[in-house]
Amino acid sequence: MLEHVVKRYPGQKSPAVDDVSMTIPAGEVVVFVGPSGCGKTTTMRMINRLIEPTSGEITIAGRSALSINPDKLRRNIGYSIQQAGLFPHMTIAQNIATVPSLVGWKRKRIEARVDEMLDLVGLAPDQYRSRYPRQLSGGQQQRVGVARALAADPPILLMDEPFGAVDPITRGQLQDELMRLQSELGKTIVFVTHDFAEAVKLGDRIAVLGSQSKILQYDTPEAILANPADDTVEGFVGAGASLQQLTLLRARDVEMEHPPTVHENDAVDEIRRELGPRGDAWGVILDERNRPVRWVYRHELAHANDLHDVGEPIGETVSTQSTLRDALEALLMGSNASTAVTGQRGEYVGVVSIDTLVSAIQSIREEHEHDHDDSEQDGPDQDGPGRDGPRHERAESAESGEPQP
Template identity: 65%
Template sequence: MSEPNEVSGVEIELEHVTKRYSGTRAPAVDDFSMVVPAGKIVVFVGPSGCGKTTTMRMINRLVQPTSGRITIGGDDALKLDVDTLRRRIGYAIQQAGLFPHFTVAQNIGVVPGLLGWEKKKVADRVEEMMDLVGLDPADFRDRYPRQLSGGQQQRVGVARALAADPPVLLMDEPFGAVDPITRGNLQDELLRLQTELRKTIVFVTHDFDEAVKLGDKIAVLGDQSRILQYDTPESILANPADDTVAGFVGAGASLKQLTLLRVRDVELQQDALTTSVNESPADVREKLSTQRKQFALVLDHRRRPIRWVHVRDLTKATSLGAAGRPLRDLVSVQSTLQDALEAMLAEGGSVPVTGSRGEYAGTIKLETVIATIQQLREDHSDDHSDDHSDDQEAAGEGVSA
């Protein structure tokens, strides 16, 4: 594996790529050209049937292009053996697409096994990938897909796609079939992985908010995969190219700026009392009393937040493992401030924040998010004032001329 923060992805270039299906007059994809930068996430977003999935699938030749050229790291993808090509490209889809009669470990190890890796190397890689996506190998290695939640299945799907350490990862609406909280957590997980792995990722979605959160660049696509705008999320939010793109941005563009700001961009609070799950309830009760606090945050053996306990929960508790209430939601340093706001509404107060491996990093409070929103509104107002001043100045110049 590459060193953290080292780019392991490669550039993808599509040149005048077209796909025509027999019996149809218009092409599904018409003259599509784009450069996907190495080590970046590029999101294709557009309405159903616009050709975005077809375009992505031509990269690994699950759909064969009718014409055009596709290069991956400088290699002509259309001249490579198709099996060789696909083993160099990770592929993650909605509902994971796991083999139902394979265990989690067997699913993750499929491609390394096909590549002829030794059994010990495959087993080590499977364990490494499970740890990377936040699944304890001891708990999940021998389970079958039917024994997993939707979010856990998606994590296995991502681990399988990354197992052979491919430079390119294609993701076709991979989080579209899970509930909103799980979806947000999986998005955070992908962003966390990307800071470590720096793959080249092409991600397809119809959800513009998801595109803004995940994309280094967004391609807003129209019919036949015509590129309406290809730019950074910031630029698209600030200056939609046309009315169709503006329709995708939708109302509340200024509030969507919260999706551009990460939890890591604001100051976290360190005032929560934390305790290990192995600590005695009596000791925790004494600490709460001494510090005049009502709640303690319980961490597991890897310092990951698992539950809140109120001082009254500790009177008859024999262990912290079942006292209090499990966390309904938490956020990571990769989460957006919009995610944090939604988590606060679910939790009913401040929310624990986790670091790069799920460890406790602090809490984020509603006052912090509100202050950030107010600052954004002031900045937005100042920008409009400057624009208005420029217009008046231009009008004055026109009169004097």
């Protein structure tokens, strides 16, 4: 909990952060979003005292953060930054082991934890533990940065624009990975970004910040999209509010389509039978690991002897954690009016079509119209922002006893 937190720097007339008060529920992802220079990173860094507040109170699980030794405080709060911030002279294993080593874990426990963390973020331990950061791609380095932040199992994780330095496709994959991890781990996460779409995708709640970290609106993504508090917040939402609605639903939330599938080593006659006589019928070719690799149409099979060279590459796929907006973007980049959906290990799950997306938008609109009608009848909610539980379906709740900054 932050209560009347202020940060003043010597020689500056105005405070960098002025009178910020908010409660961050345990087990939720709270995203600070705002323009560059508004103070969102400064506010977040005061939680673990990388920046000391000038005045005000920050409490974690009911205890004042200012009463805790700063080093001890930081060892119990994970921290992930842009471009990972890995130590270049250390191996990946040594980077991940940094905090567990500082808090006195035994060597065997650290080695087991390193492998566990690498596996958790989708990097094979045998392949990556002995490498150096320079030998990894930007996305892989960022995964290691998250693994390092989680290595000592902190209840709170601070993330300062961690995916801002990678390409859009890798960024979407990292966002999906974070949501998957959060569904398993249920951490309290404070995430800083200037990208409102990223905030909507990741956040259980969003704090839209103005100058000096003034809280312009603190609410669920659904509520902010439906009812921006003022013109500034509406500017963040942007003209594409309807498109942003697609960020509220995941691929797993909609009914996927299941066209015929076949493996590359299967007989051509098998998929011919599945597709039937229509020349425009289509299906999905899978590799030996059940990953989708190509779309195939009935007319392309007329003179085919095997399935290794027929069809069109599927290209970009989305995961079950991806939003419907991700699915739309992948669909627009592809050659089919559908996009393939994969599970945690890249295995084929189904497809989301343009018809699915149109139906989802219509359902969201109807739901919002119904909610708007109900709110007009019932009057405004006096209890402040909230909903039945986090969007990521965690087992933990705000009453679970986990720390609340």
